[in-house]
Amino acid sequence: MSRIVAEGLVKQFPGEPLPAVAGVSFAVASGELIVLLGPSGCGKTTLLKLINRLYEPTGGRLLLDGTDAQSLPVTALRRRIGYAIQQTGLFPHMRVAQNIAVVPHLLDWPRPRIEARTDALLALVGLPQSYRTRFPHQLSGGEQQRVGLARALAADPALLLMDEPFGALDAITRVHLQEALLTIQRQLHKTILFVTHDVEEALQLADRIMVMRAGQIVQFATPHILLTRPKDPFVAQLVGAADGLRQLSLLRVEAALTQRAGEGANDAAGLPVLRPSDDLRFALVQLLGAGCDALPVIADGPVLGWLTLADVRAMLRPVTAEHEG
Template sequence: MIHFNGVSKYFAGIPAVSDLTLNIADGEFTVLIGTSGSGKSTTLKMINRLIEHDEGSILFAGEEIRQFNPQVLRRRMGYAIQSIGLFPHWTVEKNIATVPSLLNWPKARITERVSELLALLNLEDHFRHRYPHQLSGGQQQRVGVARALAADPEVLLMDEPFGALDPVTRAALQQEIARIHQISGRTIVLVTHDIDEALALADRLVLMDAGKVIQQGTPLEMLTRPKNAFVQDFFGRSELGVRLLSLGNAGSAARRGEWLDEEAIPESMTLREALSQFIARQTDRLAVTDAQHQPLGVLHFTDLLRQKGA
């Protein structure tokens, strides 16, 4: 879907991205991660030409991005950012409809699409007539994501989209994005500095430093086969065990055919979160329910010791 070939970008003669070669596959959830100034946001913004690359080539669906009119290119790519950027004097419905309106979609189709996205992002229909100042931060961010998805773009670009949110709202939106990716199969490229967010969402991680890719691979590969000491230190040597647990879930590790009559945990809970439940409840067994809240099995504390990630 997206291919960087020897791409460099300079600001005042100093390289922000240097000789970058990177492939982002169709339908893949790719997360760019790294320290501040590593070049991850610059890399993302070069995809939709918010920043023009100085050297090399960037291909989108097989064509050099400079062959596209920038506005046409951006309408094929949804873009969601931390600051959201909703138009304050427009209703939620009008904000979401920004790109479809520019594309001259019929009004009935726009109304239908707004309804679809409100439902997809768990916003009740009455929100369509509200203004941004009448929404919470989390609701505003959901509207920002809905606007980015409104014209059914081929690629969704996200630059620190949840960075300003409280932990509870942030976790809920992470789950929504993961669900949307699973449902739609859309190509998503997300920039974050949050390691746990990256591990939870990525099909493939790209770790950058000083404008270069240091290592890329699945979350499990990055944790268990680090290329060098920098990668080990970045992901935290002392936290390796609990981060590996974050890659598995309770449903995959629960023992079928067993049950406990006590408060259960959902199958979607990560094993890292389950570890906290074991400690908080001072128990060595936890009942697990499926997506329909039906009994699935029992997770034993000793099962955590056998996990090697997902």
């Protein structure tokens, strides 16, 4: 299960005046990392729980790889979906290795397979093997989050639901875990739905961001489109679209480069060098720091071209509130 299609999905809790999820429709492709962003109470957690059927919808349909989720046996469905939450939900009386292996045990994997899987997962999330026998209370918050991530990945689910998994962490630990998640994603190509309140985290991680408000999807688009073409002032304010440096941080040097090699290619000595994959926010800092109008861009070998301040400026699009598909 990795492709997700929602058709007019509704969750109305009994006795509540308004539905928590008010008829959302969207499609997520296999292997996409989707971030759900929106104010408290807008329905993010409810939407995740509709996907693993901790909640049943009161309207609409959810298709997982083309099959109506309602028609799938609920325990089998849940075992194939990894679920990680902020409080980690680790079992306090179970050691790290036992916590990681909960789902493989339920699936009756043979012991050697579970052992090998646990070894591999500890390495994947960057924890030493010696942590196997620790209890959760003997770990830091960030280490517990890593165990939570390993547990969510244990039975190799194609779909991962992550509800503010790094919410309670300090900024540095958070960045480490974001990098770990991106590394894992590059290796494993899961479909991931990731909830956060942190816009920088959303922009850093997402292939596409689903902006929600009051149970509905306001805009579902790439970080770059949200920043440059927010659909309305709510989205613009939520993602900080007026922040030019934020826009630049999502763009690469190679996309801005207009002056290709040839001109002055040999005068690069002593100047800081840019790589095609560097982001433009970094490039701007380098340009300003060096006090130059242009810096050489080098991949491997000769100078590819020169990135100018004018190139950087040209990539800063004015923010307009407009509709997009």
